[in-house]
Amino acid sequence: MTTDDAPRSNSFPGHNNKQGVGQSVPRKEDDRYLRGTGEYVGDIRLSGMRELAFVRSPYAHARLGAIHKPAGREDCVFTAADLHGVEPIIANSGLPGFKSSAQYALAYEKVRHVGEAVAVCVAPTRAEAEDLAATVVVDYEELPALSDMLDAITPGAALVHDHWGDNLFLQTQVAGDVDEIIRTAPIHVKRTLRTARQCMSPMEGRGVIARWESRLNQLVLITSTQMPHIVRTGLAGCLGLSEEQVRIIAPDVGGGFGYKGILLPEEVCAGFLARHLGHPVRWLEDRREQLAGNANCREHHYELNAYADRDGRLLAVDADASVDAGAYSIYPFSACLEAAQVASILPGPYRMQGYRCHTRSVATNKAGIVPYRGVARAGVCYAIESLMDDIAVQAGLEPWEVRLRNLVPAELMPFDNITNKHFDSGDYPEALRRVVKAIDVPGVRARQAAMQGPVRLGLGIAIFCEQGAHGTSVYHGWGIPMVPGFEQAVARLTPDGGLELRVGIQSHGQGLETTLAQVGAEVLGIPIERIQVVHGDTALTPYSTGTWGSRCMVMAGGAVATACRELAERIVAIGAKLLQVRAEDTRIVDGAVVSGERTVTIAEVARTWYLRPQELPADVSPAGLEVTGGYRTRRDTGTFSYAAHAVVVSVDTEMGDVKILDYAICEDGGVLVNPMIVDGQVNGGLAQGVGTALYEEMPFDAAGQPLATTLADYMLPGATEVPLLRIDHMVTPSPYTEFGQKGIGEGGAIGPPAAIANAVNDALRPLGVRMDRLPITPHRIVSALMAREQGVAS
């Protein structure tokens, strides 16, 4: 079912209308963020702490010779040879045929990308540590570098990992039977597409403080991460420590997007040094290190064929996709998650009869690929939606018409698609119809026809669905070394009636300190001001794989609801004793246990339990007012939120400038726990999608040198580039989650590259030019138009 005002679960005893599920309450965390009182790794100073600076490889590929430490300062400089007992980071895919890479905390024998850490220097200040790093001399024997994935798979190419014999982490094949369709389909469209390597750019870079705490014989690592528990598991393995000897604290984290979903060589080095040196050490990544060494996402190459009947009905997609996975398989997502996703989600929200897809995860001399908001979806959506536009042209249809004919209709939901993705719910055609209406297609077409001069108008549409909160079976199938299971949360009542919620996920901009509190308020009726959400500390929270894959509101939200419900039962049991009624005759209303006219507040229950137990009968349960609740979704195949994007652009065909004139999104994230926060997510995602479409690119030269190593060269969209967005919400509750909510954290970033590219190509189509590479820059547009002019002239 699909309605604007969907019913949501009112079955919880403490239903709090003002702050519970569905309410756009202001974010609790914004008070400290907006006043500048957040506490990030860079704000923390420990007694005796020293700073680290890394000596990093200036070469993309080189054999490592001698490393000469500055005379007299040898004890302040560390190389791989000094890291006794430290094991490399290894992240093996479980998929057959995967080739393993070893990422050393400091380079060993070879460097494989620019920016790879070769030595680390310790000094009282960062400036002095950098002075020291400048005096370390490293002998390199430069090797041929692989800066393009297609070169890397050419026979005779240099080898990133010598013993592999080629440069393929993994190849996979979805071997559908499409031969008959290829032979007979009346419409065949073909595209070769490329997306750029990007550098994820959270406001706060990476950073870590390590301290050895002798009292507990424990390493305490304060790090800017999205997944403290996973970092603990990985780090303990690399350092030869048992996991109880490692505590990870994530303080305020200034954005992640995937950039901080990784175990870092720098974390391993800092952890080793803190114990070895006996004093705390800190490393803060600066923008130069980030841009020069860590452009690590999004780079896909597609050879695409799609087949359709005369009416534009999709018959088959036949694809060959390569992902530039960089030099190392990163922990925990591996080098192959991206390509595995490409293979399984390329069909998008459409029905088709045949599907074939060959993927490669290619090793090159770049940083190992890390999943970025939307993971493979931004590229995949660009790929399939480009094909849909081509089919529309061939079939003589509007782009929206051809999509409408191919989308999975609402009456078939839930729907298992051609790659066995289980679309849980929704009305995809309705989302498309709404966004088409919002953007006013006939109006745009009329303006387009009337326009004269060098500036052209283009209309672009993209629609996609977004799997979120998917669990064990899905990730096991994708072969990644970390497979998420169930999620737990702790709910604890304080003696004065406040609520502490402890969760293993991390909130770094998603507003989870607010939305999880809203879940607590929904169940217990305790105001969110009295609910403390504790996260970011392995010592305080249940094990969790962390914050990624749009999983938190579903998984941690479900776990918090479960824990709070179980806590409610205990509160009610005690409250009933105090009211001298049967527990089944009571309920929780607005933060109190109520039976008829009689009432006792939750705070009173707590006070009695903790401080005046003599007032309770002897047979009261001793279990207490702290509960760990576990949660599983009714299916672990994930929620499928979805969205239709429509955009109008102008293209200056003399200068190649693209302006976004209008942007509309209709999205369905199921029940929205906090609609305002969801709007924020969609807007933020859109900004990043605009970056992918039009601005962000890390070019590399033939020697593997990154060419955009400052923010003057690496273009990020800003306030003047991000359009004022119009968002329309549909609300189709997921049948498989606690409140019907769906993962919605990534969708904003998925649609824009496809929609904007389609709009630009719509504008350029009359000129016989098509852009098949992201980002679509003025230079690329003018270059294509000039090539077309010359072609016409000759």
Next chain:
Amino acid sequence: MKPVDFAFDQPATLAQASTMLATEGARAMGGGQSLGPMLNFRVARPARIVALHGLAECQGVEDAGDALTLGASTPHAAIEDGRTPDLPGGILSRIAANIAYRAVRTRGTMGGSLCHADPGADWLCTLGALGALVLTWTPRGGRMVPLSGFVTGAFRTVLQPGEIVQAIRIPRPGADFGWGYVKACRKPGEFAHAMCAVLLDPTHGVRRMVIGATGGPPVVLEGDRADPAAVEGALKGAGLGPVERRMQAVIAGRAMEQAMQAHRGTRA
């Protein structure tokens, strides 16, 4: 990254500044908006920074009728906000308002920008088109250098060691002048990839087109050569690719159109 260790001097007079700048490894700093990032990247590794912002002799403005003289330390923001005299039509204010971002304009100075000689700088291109003169100071006396001869290459000028830019003199064009200035940036405030300023000043017999953002010193086309159709050819030696040359030609055409419209406007 952090800058290398350096000494920091804040002289009160040009004489002091000049002496300090004559020492080994010394470098002058105006508003520090370009030098600051260069220090942080350790691209610049000076032994000494001599900050010129406190020099009263480099401040102040003068409107002498036939020319405006702006102290070298005049920040872009003061020009943007109209706190300094301007040419007709608020030309200088409009140029200033589109330099980088407001925070940069608050501290960045006209003199500092010219001395830095970034090929993409707005003042380099526009003041060149306006026929401005750079007034310099040395202990032995100063000189007046036309902007067209001030810059010798990317980030290089004719300034000698110890020579300091004190002011910039901008001649006032005739009443029927036309002005055009257009630049192409990926984002507002970012470095331009094409830029052109055009001055049509029949009173003084000037028809001048200056193309910036070429990677080298601005390219000046005067008289009949100041023609958008000549731009692609004129830039052949500048090391730009065909796409960049095409874009420069388009921008030159738009700047010329703006200037001709303005010129027609003054006559109407």
